Amino acid sequence: MDYTGDPAGAPAYLDAATAAPLHPVAREALLASLADGWADPSRLYAAGRRAQQLRDAAIGVVAELLGVRPDEVTFWPSGTSAAQAAVLGGLGGRRRAGRGLVHSAVEHSAVLHAARTAEPVEVGVDRLGRLDLDAWAAAVRRPGVALASLISASHEVGTVQPVAAAAERCAEAGVPLFVDAAQTVGRAAVPPGWSMLSASAHKWGGPPGVGVLVVRKGVRWLSPYPQDDLYRPGPPGALGLPQVIAAAASLRAAVSEAPTEAVRLSALVDRIRDRVAATVPDVEIVGDPVDRLPHLVTFSCLYVDGEALLHALDRHGFAVSSGSSCTSSTLRPSHVLEAMGVLSHGNVRVSLHRDTTEADVERFLAVLPDVVAGIRTEAGF
């Protein structure tokens, strides 16, 4: 007998903020460089020189796109390792200034874990998830502050942070600023004024396993790892050169597509924000509705278990993320949602990418109200 159940519809991957699908340019570059860029770029024979050329070209592309010097760019095994190297190396370089690390309450957990090795000073956010600039200015002026850390835009709720203004306050206090720009690079310009910046290739459509760290000239950075005899910051060990080349190539493609993609995806996010609020009772759409990332939207539903919602959406073919405690490795609610004071229960984060279609979003919006209602009914609401 034929299977006659309701078709789930084409699967739609809506978790680009965790990892965007590989950009076709990244795939092409990766395959080409697996054949051509496998040698050690520090060796003095033809294959090594070829690898060195490719490495320098990749560095040059990323430097140009970020508006920095090539010798300020290094590649790391992940965005997390780049961000933690920024924090630990920045603290190390400013040890004489103190051990204080000022950070927003909505940093990525990787940054918070690194911050706990020093003396962290947390600065709060408002209900929309935006940094309290006055508290930030006061915090960076305190004695003993070595470094400040601010995420460019929240990876959980999409709210864009006032990076330029925060950087000014840091400059006035003589404190270097690290910006974790993982969700911004490849989608929008990063405001100026920072001392260090990190990014992650698989957020913009590059391969996983490539982080970018920029340390501006004149910024004191001391490696947290045993160093070899190289003169610039870098992770221990050999570079994953094919992935790095693919990351650089796909960043160029993502940056060139970003203006049109931002408009297209932002309109889809607006549609999700409006329609979910209208069709799902007892829901809170969180984050700034206007000053936000173009591709990311988060909402929380009362009387719905986040894990049950994730699984139900997965059964309908939708891959989304959640900040609810039951879906986290720590079984704690998201520190970002807590800092904002918004509902963490029944939380869903939807993040779009270049392959996301209007039909995907429409199907999601058609399915969601019944999925939420079904879970509420099962739970007795």
Next chain:
Amino acid sequence: MPGVAVGETVRVLADDPAAANDIPAWCRMKGQEFVAADGHVFDVRRTM
């Protein structure tokens, strides 16, 4: 809450780590008053 008169207070006992965040959020979303929290004890007043 339907069985609680307007103005009365409900004491909620919850050891869920999300309760400290989500009970005040529920009050805000549903127009009820969050009175106080003490450990796993949360007081909510019905205002409407």
